[in-house]
Amino acid sequence: MAELHSDAVGQLIEWAGTESDEVLNDMELRAEEEEFPTVGAEVGRTFALCTRLLGAQSVLELGSGYGYSAYWIAQTLPDDGTIVLTERDSELLGDARTYFERGNLSERAVFKHGDALEIAENCTDSFDLVVLDHDTADYIPGFDIARGLVDPGGAILIDNVAIYEEILTPEELLATLNGETPPNERTRTVAEFFNHLKNDTAFETYILPVGEGLAISYRTQ
Ligand SMILES: C[S@@+](CC[C@H](N)C(=O)[O-])C[C@H]1O[C@@H](n2cnc3c(N)ncnc32)[C@H](O)[C@@H]1O
Numbered sequence: 135m136a137e138l139h140s141d142a143v144g145q146l147i148e149w150a151g152t153e154s155d156e157v158l159n160d161m162e163l164r165a166e167e168e169e170f171p172t173v174g175a176e177v178g179r180t181f182a183l184c185t186r187l188l189g190a191q192s193v194l195e196l197g198s199g200y201g202y203s204a205y206w207i208a209q210t211l212p213d214d215g216t217i218v219l220t221e222r223d224s225e226l227l228g229d230a231r232t233y234f235e236r237g238n239l240s241e242r243a244v245f246k247h248g249d250a251l252e253i254a255e256n257c258t259d260s261f262d263l264v265v266l267d268h269d270t271a272d273y274i275p276g277f278d279i280a281r282g283l284v285d286p287g288g289a290i291l292i293d294n295v296a297i298y299e300e301i302l303t304p305e306e307l308l309a310t311l312n313g314e315t316p317p318n319e320r321t322r323t324v325a326e327f328f329n330h331l332k333n334d335t336a337f338e339t340y341i342l343p344v345g346e347g348l349a350i351s352y353r354t355q
Pocket residue numbers: 171172173174196197198199200201202203204220221222223226248249250251267268269272
């Protein structure tokens with residue numbers, strides 16, 4: 135897989151960070167065996183960091199799979215904190231529930247089966263942090279729903295914004311943002327999403343070169 139930084143930097147990030155627990159290790163092995171696209175440990179750690187720095191108590195994730203990224207966040211939430219996981223595949227969501235039970239984190243989690251956008255649209259409470267890791271093609275509607283759920287001082291984290299296999303590269307994304315014709319649909323979609331973020335003056339967006347590229351949109355107003 136393409137990387138946004140050298141192997142050595144990746145190893146440094148891993149070396150300095152907290153170690154994955156046994157449950158996370160199992161989830162990581164499963165991702166390797168099944169080639170399941172979890173966010174990976176680097177982004178997982180960054181999610182945990184953002185949760186801590188924001189002092190987040192309430193988190194919503196759009197697209198939770200079997201709970202890998204949500205588990206990193208849940209570990210850093212306070213005891214009375216909550217993360218809402220959303221997933222359209224009921225088997226994956228059931229597995230997430232099992233992993234959370236193994237890690238004694240169930241009390242911090244709410245598992246919601248169905249379309250993540252619909253679930254988010256029906257949320258009445260606001261969240262300190264919202265994570266977007268659902269289909270890239272739906273990032274703009276996902277962000278627009280999420281922004282209505284985050285108050286100033288909260289943030290939205292968006293995974294997979296800089297590289298994806300051979301069809302999204304930072305070079306081609308940048309060229310598209312500078313007015314060139316996008317080479318493929320994914321690059322076009324992500325470029326449109328970048329412009330959408332840039333035009334949203336209620337948020338300041340930072341791109342971190344971890345995993346496949348992580349956008350952090352912090353709500354300032
Ligand atoms: C890239 S995987 C990542 C899962 C998880 N965040 C992790 O790091 O392991 C994305 C997941 O989102 C789910 N998903 C994508 N779009 C969705 C939607 N609109 N509603 C519910 N689930 C969705 C997919 O089924 C998949 O399991």
